[in-house]
Amino acid sequence: MPVYADAHCHLHHPSMRSQLETLLADKKKVHLVCAGISSRDWPQLLKLQRDMQSKHPHSCIECCFGIHPWEAANISASPDALAEAEARLESVLRDQAPSAAAVGEIGLDRAWLARQTPPCREQLWDTQKQLLAMQLSAAQRWQLPAVLHCVKAHGTMQEMLRKVPTLPPSFLHGFYGPPEALRIYADLKLYVSFSTAQLLKDWHSLDWQERGKPRWQTSADALPLNRILLESDSGPQADGSPSPPRRADQAAMPLAELYRCSADDILEQAGLNLASWLHRR
DSSP states (O other), X not given: OOOEEEEEEOTTSGGGHHHHHHHHHHOSOEEEEEEOSSTTTHHHHHHHHHHHHHHOTTOEEEEEOOOOGGGHHHHTTSTTHHHHHHHHHXXXXXXXXXXXXXXXXXXXXXXXXXXXXXXXXXXXXXXXXXXXXXXXXXXXXXXXXXXEEEESOHHHHXXXXXXXXXXXXXXXXXXXXXXXXXXXXXXXXXEEEEOHHHHHHHHTSTTIXXXXXXXXXXXXXXXXXXXXXXXXXXXXXXXXXXXXXXXXXXXXXXXXXXXXXOHHHHHHHHHHHHHHHHTXX
């Protein structure tokens, strides 16, 4: 039975335990790349990794340690919070090296900023950039790739990535932006996953052929097949409830249509890409 590979999820979160157990019961071998979003859930990552090693020896979890851009609200609340966050990140990377897979999930999110109180937005934007710069620097220092979250901030993200030229090839997850931005990410040698939820939503819509497919086709044409990864992005929602059940391999059919190959080809290539990304050192 082929390995089920998910390049980005948050199945370590307690609210996702039921979905994780279902997945483990359905598949003989599971390979998960789980990303932390703050120091609060890093212990959950490590506990799940230990549990997988003992209870499911044919499966594995790769741990990514990072501070999500939504955490900017907590970081900006205290003048010492950024330095404390940096110290916690350095500590966990030191303790987990060389087994840590990446620094992530980190990034920028202007859509989240738009939902905040107007007087706070500029401060939070500055905090997001400071938080990202600190974590990119740590990733470069430890020679770990980054798992990147970017919403409506691609120009700034690309500018900041160019400032860390020795950063190992990193991974932009859940892309749903302009194709011209994707071409630049490809030039920067990033691995990319398309937003699984949005891709499936468009693929199942009645106007897929007329509207959905042309938009996605332009993005697919900008990203070489040897740079694509598959992800579920399964995890808790903003209110703490679990996201609807979603699988990384569900994206194989629409991607096969976009890349003009078979779904098996997509799964095979995405698996090779994931192995290449994780074993780059």
